[in-house]
Amino acid sequence: MIDPFIADWLNLLLRWGHMIAGIAWIGTSFYFVALDFSLQTREGLPAGVRGEAWEVHGGGFYHVQKYLSAPSSLPDHLTWFKWEAYLTWVTGFSLLVVQYYLNAGSFLVDPAIMPLSDMQAIGISLAAIAGGWIVYDVLCRKLAINHPTWLLAGLILLIAGAAYGFTHVFSGRGAWIHVGVFIGTMMAANVFMVIIPNQRKIVAALMRGEAPDPKFGAMGKQRSLHNTYLTLPVLLMMVSNHYAFLTGHPQSWILICLVVVGGAALRHYLVRTEVGDDQKDIAWVLPVIAGALVLAMMLTAPTARPTFSGTVTDEEALSIAQSRCAACHSAKPLDPTVKAAPKDIALETLDELRRHKQQVLAQAVFSRAMPLGNKTAMTDEERAKLGAWLDTQ
DSSP states (O other): OOOHHHHHHHHHHHHHHHHHHHHHHHHHHHHHHHHHHHOBOOTTOOTTEEEEEEEEETTEEEEEEEESSOOSSOOSOOOOOOHHHHHHHHHHHHHHIIIIITTIIIIIOOTTTOOOOHHHHHHHHHHHHHHHHHHHHHHHHHHTTTOHHHHHHHHHHHHHHHHHHHHTTSOHHHHHHHHHHHHHHHHHHIIIIIIHHHHHHHHHHHHTTOOOOHHHHHHHHHHHHHHHHHHHHHHHHHHGGGOHHHHTOTTHHHHHHHHHHHHHHHHHHHHHHHTTOOHHHHTTHHHHHHHHHHHHHHHTSOOOOOOOOSOOOHHHHHHHHHHHTTTTSSSSOOSTTOSSOGGGOOOSSHHHHHHTHHHHIIIIISSSOOSGGGTTOOOHHHHHHHHHHHHTO
16 A cells, blocks of 8 residues: 555656646647648649648747648658647556556446446456557547448447446545546547548658558547547546546446537537637537437436434534544544645544535535545435434534
8 A cells, every 4th residue: 555645646747747748638639620621722722731820929930831742841840749649648558557546446347337346447457448549549440431410320339338338336435537547548549549640651751751541640630639629528537536427326437428429529619619610610519519418418417315304412413423434534544554634624623524514415415425435434324314413403
């Protein structure tokens, strides 16, 4: 077991690195997709140039030209955009290890969903992440050229199937973050396994004095488009563990599907708006985005919670909190994986329970998000009693 102090620093530094690399990757991805859609053609363009764009930024003007496959000759220096994607995945997967694998009993496993050992949960995680890329890559290679619509349907079904599977195997938090890793791995592997290798093949052909095969550029562009449309859904997956109404929902796999559809639609709207499309031509996307959001809000609307009709004394409420919550939420946590009370919320006294009433209701009564992995075996009756007492405070 890694020391909690070291684990906290690893978590912080990896999370920071993940954010830095992710911002850089997303920024370059968004820029080049927008650039590709904004290219203009004109008479007199050099041979092989598909289009050009004039841009202004930071007090200067930029003139960019895109070749359909590659120019007849290359300069001595080429700028490759790849390390942002690689570092995003490496830091993200390392964070998964530190946060979820090393604390699988707290963050990844929920015995009420599936009683797994730590090693079983980690094995399922690794197999699913690797298997997702393999299935996705096969779909792309079989359907990309002649059946793009079927490819889109297959990709949606693949992610929906992964969401359903993860939510029926892992804890709520573990399931949502795994859908994010599942998609993020496909995105990073697109860069590592397809986009950059194809670019290298184009460069190698030019160095041999041969005309590059245009299919390599077309394949890279398609994978790049997949990446940009999946970016917004992945971003929400990565912050989902802060929202118990998402991760604790009994049908959260449906919410994940709505996030994917709505997020991809929003990305399409932003891309087309950025490149200057007339709003009437892309207005159809707005009902899709709104529909996904409204359905998600309807699904997560408060419903019946555990209720208790009797009277709950102060002593009973405090006993529940001390036996089920204070192992982590105390001045000196007893749980060996916790060094300090999460979010500085201690629940050792009645005053502390009253002070943090809304958080306790949201995390332990309205949902089963707390205790993590229900490690202290909090029962539904105890949740109902604690909720009934808090309602009187």
